[in-house]
Amino acid sequence: MGVLGSDSVPTIRLVLERGLFVGLQLPKGARRVALAVMLGMSLLVLGACTQDDKDQVSNFAMPGNSPGTEQGAYIADLWKYAWIAALIVGAIVWGLIFFISWYYRRRSDDDIPVQTRYNLPLEIFYTIAPIFMVIVFFYWTVITQDKILEDDPNPDQTIEVVGQQWSWTFNHSYGDGDPGGPVVYTAGTASQIPTLVLPVGETIEFKLSSPDVIHSFWITGFLMKMDVIPGQTGEDRNSFQVNPLEEGTFRGKCAELCGVYHSRMLFDVEVVSQSEYDQYLEDLKAKGNYASEPLLGGADASTQAGLEESNEPEGGQE
Numbered sequence: 132m133g134v135l136g137s138d139s140v141p142t143i144r145l146v147l148e149r150g151l152f153v154g155l156q157l158p159k160g161a162r163r164v165a166l167a168v169m170l171g172m173s174l175l176v177l178g179a180c181t182q183d184d185k186d187q188v189s190n191f192a193m194p195g196n197s198p199g200t201e202q203g204a205y206i207a208d209l210w211k212y213a214w215i216a217a218l219i220v221g222a223i224v225w226g227l228i229f230f231i232s233w234y235y236r237r238r239s240d241d242d243i244p245v246q247t248r249y250n251l252p253l254e255i256f257y258t259i260a261p262i263f264m265v266i267v268f269f270y271w272t273v274i275t276q277d278k279i280l281e282d283d284p285n286p287d288q289t290i291e292v293v294g295q296q297w298s299w300t301f302n303h304s305y306g307d308g309d310p311g312g313p314v315v316y317t318a319g320t321a322s323q324i325p326t327l328v329l330p331v332g333e334t335i336e337f338k339l340s341s342p343d344v345i346h347s348f349w350i351t352g353f354l355m356k357m358d359v360i361p362g363q364t365g366e367d368r369n370s371f372q373v374n375p376l377e378e379g380t381f382r383g384k385c386a387e388l389c390g391v392y393h394s395r396m397l398f399d400v401e402v403v404s405q406s407e408y409d410q411y412l413e414d415l416k417a418k419g420n421y422a423s424e425p426l427l428g429g430a431d432a433s434t435q436a437g438l439e440e441s442n443e444p445e446g447g448q449e
């Protein structure tokens with residue numbers, strides 16, 4: 132006998148009476164009040180949305196000011212299309228679950244639907260399909276990674292970034308721009324957040340150094356972070372390049388739990404025009420924040436101007 136046998140008419144009647152129309156039964160007045168409350172709350176929640184929140188929604192929950200750089204745009208695309216692919220797969224799976232559980236539902240008390248087990252084609256399918264999906268994600272991740280780590284051998288600006296417990300020092304190459312040559316610098320302290328100023332449109336290379344423990348250099352809106360590892364020197368250091376797309380303000384932080392005041396390792400990022408950037412470097416020079424080679428912290432920290440304050444003993448002052 133099929134699913135709908137000769138006794139299907141009473142079965143359907145039973146289903147109608149018992150299950151199909153069992154829902155939330157509220158008196159009409161209460162339903163209206165509930166609806167009004169829900170509408171009001173939705174309006175309140177939506178009304179509280181700032182422009183930044185809305186940008187975050189259109190960026191699939193990435194920061195509103197992202198991607199910020201040419202490289203970040205590749206990451207934003209990977210993120211976006213991964214979500215779209217996941218949602219399509221999700222919609223198919225949810226659709227099948229609901230359809231199958233409704234279409235093959237139990238139709239009478241003394242009859243159960245056909246039970247499917249040990250179905251080899253099905254099992255092969257649901258083993259291979261996820262592997263295939265992981266391969267596709269992996270492929271696009273590698274492609275994106277290669278693009279964002281592409282290295283221009285002659286970047287326009289080199290900035291030696293030092294993550295030290297618990298702030299940042301930014302050394303901007305100055306003059307002829309030779310790596311390891313003269314720099315102007317700005318250094319944050321445990322009580323003062325530094326600002327990293329970047330020129331728009333240029334290729335900027337960040338070279339990362341740490342005198343103490345592993346930190347992670349993260350400008351949130353650029354969608355890119357990289358570990359700052361102690362002991363690395365010269366060209367063997369972790370480094371990456373960015374091309375900021377437009378002027379604006381970004382936030383930066385340490386993304387590696389690095390000690391008691393890890394949470395203080397914040398910095399601001401200002402992307403400015405080329406002329407403003409040049410002026411900024413001159414201002415640093417005029418302030419005396421000039422050194423013949425990059426300040427890389429560590430043993431040098433207590434002897435180099437601008438770094439003493441960040442060389443507080445463990446625990447610092449609170």
Ligand SMILES: [Cu+2]
Binds near residue numbers: 345347385388389
């Ligand atoms: Cu840190």
